[in-house]
Amino acid sequence: MRVLLVHNPSLIYPLEAPARNAWLLDRTIGEMMERELLSAGLTIVRAGNFAEAEELARQERTGAFILSDSVACSRIVLRRFIRSAEKRRGSVSVVCSLPTSHATDFASHVDGLNPTEGGAPSKKVWTAPFYFLRGKSSINHATPLVLPYKEHVIHYTMPPGLLGHDEETYAISDSYLCNVNHWVHVQRVNMAALAAYWFDRLRYGWWVGGVSWYAWRFLRGFPWLGGRLIEGLRSVSFRSKVHHSAHIELSIIQKGVTIGPHAIISKSFISEGATILDGAHVIGSVIGTGAVVGRNSIVLASVVYPGALAAQILMQGSVLGKNSCALTNSCFFDMNLSKNIRVAYRGRYTDIGSPYLGVCLGPEARVSAGVWVASGREVPPGALLVKDPGDIADQIGNIRPGEAAVIRNGKAVPLNEKNGHER
Structure with missing residues (x-):
């Protein structure tokens, strides 16, 4: 059976690339989805737009799938949709859908998913442009095909004085679906894929790479105390170089990593x-091919594209584009203490549904030491952000021992001196 892959030419700012070229774990979304489509037994045919794809689908006696190349979904979602759609009889027009939940609601912001009535009265479901068409029906009248969905909700405590409540909720699942059209989606899809990877390994790794591998790693964690069990769950390539004092848990380390x-x-x-x-x-981060994380730096819930450098003391919820640099002592704000963060999207500012988010750097962008960037902001491709030279001491005035000094217009002067005169 065929899948008609429709190209979405819209560029994700500031990454300056269409969604199919956005990074997902160890390759682009386009490469990841094409690999999964082929492994599911589908033949890929490219279409210029949805109208062309509809015409081609109607020519297929058994029907055809229509998918935008901006859609990212987990393997289990893809295969469940294929199986369920193929079982339908007669003329069919259905769209891939997931029910509302913590994780799907989180992915829906900034048009990541579209709300649709899902059969039951007032029952909303989330959809993305992934269709199955047979006969003379149209995708404009596609009905939601709601797939089975489970998630594990995690509650973790927060300091009550931080945001006014003492608990945050986070959900993980083997199922994710998102129409990627903003850099926020790049960050969130990668976080979802990190969890789905382990479910997929158990489900599709067969005996050697799945069940037996987990049993082997479980035994490696003996005596299963003091965090030994979770430390045992890791995949480290024999062709990587890992120092004996490094600690690795629930992570994937590919070949050539140092x-x-x-x-x-x-x-x-x-x-x-x-x-x-x-x-x-x-x-909880994805580090791309050839990227570097600096000495004593902390990277949390972020995506670092190939060739990028993450050298900040702490970076959270951010995306560093290809060959970009966030240098030591620069700072990305990653939280709004009073409300949800909003991001620029199609000429307006849109709520992302969370008070937590960092910054996105475009390709080749550099943020130097001492520069602070507000949460949710985008640094254009190739930009160089530097600290105001007036705040950097390149001249040292006449300062007596024990005397406090400040920087004024690039010169260190006594604190009690103002405009060149003693107070």
Whole structure:
């Protein structure tokens, strides 16, 4: 059976690439989805637009799938939709759908998913442009095909004085679906894919790579105390270089990776040729091919594209584009203490449904030491953000021992001196 792949030419700012070229774990979304479509037994045919795809689908006696190449979904969602759609009889027009939940609601913001009535009265479901068409029906009248869905909801405590409540909720699932059209989606889809990877390995890894692998790693965690069990669940390539003092748990380390002394890698994906320097912490993040995490830096819930450098003391919820740099002592704000963060989207500011988000750097963009960037902001491709030279001391005035000094117009002068005169 065929799948008609419709190209979405819209570029994601500031990454300056269409969604199919956005990074997902260790390759682009386009490469990931095409691999999954082929492994599911579908033949890929490219279409210029949805109207052309509809005409081609109607020519197929058994029907055809129509998919925008901006859609990212987990393997289980793809295969469940294929199986369920093919079982339909007669003329069919259905769209892939997931029920409302913590995780799907989170992915829906900034038009990541479309709300649709899902059969039962007032029952809303989330859909993305992934259809099955047979006969003379149209995708404009597609009905939601709601797939089975389960998620594990995690509650973790927060300091009550931070945001006015003492608990946050986060959900993980083997199922995710998103129409990627903003850099926020790049960050969220990668976080969802980190969890789905482990479910997929158990479900599709067959005996050697699935069940037996988990049993082997479970035994490696004996005596299963003091965090040994979760430390046992990790996949480290024999062709990587990992220092013996590094701590790795629930993470994937591909070939050619170098991890320095006392580094901590937790719940992350480290792609080929990446370097994690001494003392760095990488938690719940995706590090692209050849990317570098600086010495003693902390990268949390972020996506670092191939060739990028993450050297901040702490970076959370951010996306670093290809070959971009966030240098030591620069800072990305990652929280709004009073309301949800809003991002620029199609000429307006849109609520992302959360008070947590960092910054996105375009390709080749650089943020130097001492620069602070507000949460939800985008640094254009190739931009260089530097600290105001007037705040950097390149001249030292006449300062007596023990006397306090400040920087004024690039010169260090006594604190009690103003405009060149004593107070």
